[in-house]
Amino acid sequence: MREQEGRLVASLAQQGISRRTFMKYCATLASMMALPPSAGIAMAEAMASSRRPSVIWLPFQECTGCTESITRSHSPTLEGLIFDAISLDYQETLMAAAGHQAEEALEKAIEDNKGKFVLIIDGSVATGLDGAYSCIAGRSNLELLKKVAPHAAAIVAMGSCAAYGGIPKANPNPTAAVSVSDIIKDKPIVNIPGCPPIPVVMTGVLAHFLTFGSLPELDKLGRPKAFYGETIHDRCYRRPFYDQGKFAKTFDDDGARNGWCLFELGCKGPITYNACATVKWNGGTSWPVESGHGCLGCSEPDFWDGGGFYKALSMPANPLKLAAGAAVAGAAAGVAISFANRAKKGAAKAAHETTTLADLEK
Amino acid sequence: MGLESIPVVTQSASDGLTGNAAAVLREIAARLESLAKEGQSGIIDLGAMPLSPADKAWLADKLGQGEVEINLELDGPSHVRETRYAGVWWLLHHNPQGAVTGEFIEITRIPELVLAHPADIISGSESLNFLIDDLC
Numbered sequence: 171m172r173e174q175e176g177r178l179v180a181s182l183a184q185q186g187i188s189r190r191t192f193m194k195y196c197a198t199l200a201s202m203m204a205l206p207p208s209a210g211i212a213m214a215e216a217m218a219s220s221r222r223p224s225v226i227w228l229p230f231q232e233c234t235g236c237t238e239s240i241t242r243s244h245s246p247t248l249e250g251l252i253f254d255a256i257s258l259d260y261q262e263t264l265m266a267a268a269g270h271q272a273e274e275a276l277e278k279a280i281e282d283n284k285g286k287f288v289l290i291i292d293g294s295v296a297t298g299l300d301g302a303y304s305c306i307a308g309r310s311n312l313e314l315l316k317k318v319a320p321h322a323a324a325i326v327a328m329g330s331c332a333a334y335g336g337i338p339k340a341n342p343n344p345t346a347a348v349s350v351s352d353i354i355k356d357k358p359i360v361n362i363p364g365c366p367p368i369p370v371v372m373t374g375v376l377a378h379f380l381t382f383g384s385l386p387e388l389d390k391l392g393r394p395k396a397f398y399g400e401t402i403h404d405r406c407y408r409r410p411f412y413d414q415g416k417f418a419k420t421f422d423d424d425g426a427r428n429g430w431c432l433f434e435l436g437c438k439g440p441i442t443y444n445a446c447a448t449v450k451w452n453g454g455t456s457w458p459v460e461s462g463h464g465c466l467g468c469s470e471p472d473f474w475d476g477g478g479f480y481k482a483l484s485m486p487a488n489p490l491k492l493a494a495g496a497a498v499a500g501a502a503a504g505v506a507i508s509f510a511n512r513a514k515k516g517a518a519k520a521a522h523e524t525t526t527l528a529d530l531e532k
Numbered sequence: 533m534g535l536e537s538i539p540v541v542t543q544s545a546s547d548g549l550t551g552n553a554a555a556v557l558r559e560i561a562a563r564l565e566s567l568a569k570e571g572q573s574g575i576i577d578l579g580a581m582p583l584s585p586a587d588k589a590w591l592a593d594k595l596g597q598g599e600v601e602i603n604l605e606l607d608g609p610s611h612v613r614e615t616r617y618a619g620v621w622w623l624l625h626h627n628p629q630g631a632v633t634g635e636f637i638e639i640t641r642i643p644e645l646v647l648a649h650p651a652d653i654i655s656g657s658e659s660l661n662f663l664i665d666d667l668c
Contacts, residue, residue, distance in 0.1 A: 189649050191606040194625055197645070198634040207575035207636060211644055454631035 192218070196377070202449060203374045203386065203396040216381040223380065224287040226279050226318065227261040230311040231304045231338045231347055232293025236329040237263050239366035240373075256376060259287070262306070273307050280321050288379060289322035291315070291350050294331040294338040298346035315353055324358045324385055325350060326375060330468060333361035333392070340474035351392060360385050361392035365468035368449050371397045391471070393443065402439035402465045405447035408432065426462060436480040437464025444469040553587035556637070557594055560620060563639040567619050573640035595620060602646060608633070612643055 182192055196217070197210035229237070241264070258264070259279035260272070267275055279287065293311070296303035301310030309317075319325060327350040330336035338347035351359050362371050375394055378386045386394045403409060411417070411431040418425035418432055426432075433440070439447075442465050446457045458465055464480075467473040556576065563574035578588070598614030608627040615622055621643050625634040638644070648656075 188606065189652055190604060190645055193645055194604075194606045194610055194634070197636070198625055201577045201579050201634050201636075204580060207577045207580075450631075453627055453629045454633065455629065 189214075189218075199370065199374055199377055202370060202445070203378065203394075204399070205396070209381075213377055213381045217377060222257040223323075224279055224283040225256045225258050225290060225376075226276065226287055226322075227258065227264075227290040227292070228306075228311075228314060228318065229262055230291060230293030230315070230332070231296050231345065232329065232331055234263060235366040236292040237261075240369050256288075256380075259283075269307075276318075280318060284321045286323050287321070288324055288326060288376070289318060290326045290328055291332045292328040294335045294347035294349060295353055296338070296345040296347050297353075298344070303345035312353065315350065319354045319357055322357060324360065324379070325354060326372070327351065327359055327361045327363075327392075328372065329367055330363045330365045330471075330473065333363040334471040336365065337474050339472070358385055359392055360388060360394060363391075363393065363398075363469040363471075364444060365466075365473075367469070368397070368445055368451070370449055371445065389443070393469075397445040397449075398443040398469070400443065402442045402444055402447050402459070403437075405445075406439055406459055407447070408459060421462065432459060432462075432464040434482045435464050436478065436482055438467030438470070438473070438476070438479075438483065439465040440483060442467040442470050548584065549586050549590060550582065550584050552581055552583055553591045553594075556581070556583070556591060560595075560617075560637055560639065564617060564619055567639050567641075573638070575639070576637040578635040578637060592622070595622065604645070610645070612646060 182188075193211065193214045196214040197207070200207065200210035200213055203209075260276045262272065265272060265275070293304075295301070295311050295315055297312055301312030304311045306314065327333045331338055331347075332350050335343075335347050335349045335352075338345055339349075349361075351361070360375055362375065364371070371394065374397065375386060378384070378394075386396055389395050389398055391398075403412070406412075408429060408431045411429070412433055416425060416428075416430040417434045418430045419434060420426065421435065431437070437459065439459065446465070447459070450457045450460070466479050467476060470476070556578070559576060563572075563576070566572045566574070583591070596616030598616055598618065598620075600612075600614040602612040604610040604612065606625075608625070608630075610626065611624045613622045613624075614620070619639055619641060621638045621640070623634070623636040623638055623643060623645070624632065627633045
């Protein structure tokens, strides 16, 4: 029995983490994933006894924010548990090896674990100029993805860039960036969007894979339903104020001080599916709306091009009479608005006026 | 300047009873009956349903206080409390920062978390024997 338990429980014990601490972690993880409460015990048993699966993590066009989110989560020992349960064979930012040694580690991990490893991608895939915009060790991200993906058991697209193209794909998308699922069509892909994503979503997906040998249930955009099943708005603690019609009108009025709904200040909570409202950030300390700022909608496709962050969702947004609603600000409109804004900036400069945020959002 | 100097007073819009606590109480009763008759344990995740602070207070009041209270230090405090009804336990987990990370009602003879794991008992027995060997 003890041999079966593998390295996890032993390595946890070395770090001073008891089995009960691990069971507690699994119980809360199962609760967050909306699994039956008994699944926490199953998870603890399965993860403690499972063979450590190989994980290859490839960073593409990204800012390392996703890696920061995972590795600097508030309880490093507990999120680190999952990294003890896996064998992270290649991760350029975290691995000690560099250069040829690192590339050899990648080749070896693929060879040793063909068809069995989990491939994590963060960052979008540049396709312009045959992918030349983003290269590692002389190979484009596009080439590397096409080489590694066929041998993976499953792919996790970490962050909005890997899931939907993210900020690199924002207009005018100079590198012709696309998402992982735009390139790879024949592998199970889990999208974990967010800029960055919530650490526990990542560990939850890996825990599910380790426990049940399968990926959790996904929605139509490939996101785990347990974390992306409801909108920020539906689970927001300020929701009752929305229902009562109590809105903050500016960031420093009485409404804002009383913690009223931020809808009119541009909160994208109603159209954003994510778990921030329940899981929160920084070890459950707070989250954007609790700190007084509306949701940017960072886990939704093309959030960067979805209109101004401070424009209310249902307010018409066509001061330039371009018939462009907040949600349908197309490429042409975007360019026109930027020209108009530039003109406005120039005019303001000439007249020695201060250009405010509100001017640019008009 | 600390946060306390910013005059923000957050109103709570859901202080009242929602009626959900009564439903939870009935589920506890049903599971306790099944524990009595079939020996079937059960867990209810209080975080999985919308309960206002008033709902939780109501539920805590109805379930009352039993004889056993266990405090565990598991990377943040955890608290296991027997209610007035034998076999019904209230579990509350916190993280090291003090935020509640999980709240469960467990209907069982003794919560799984408290039990010593068989593998840990074997390794404990071995360690103790090593210790005794070293004494000689």
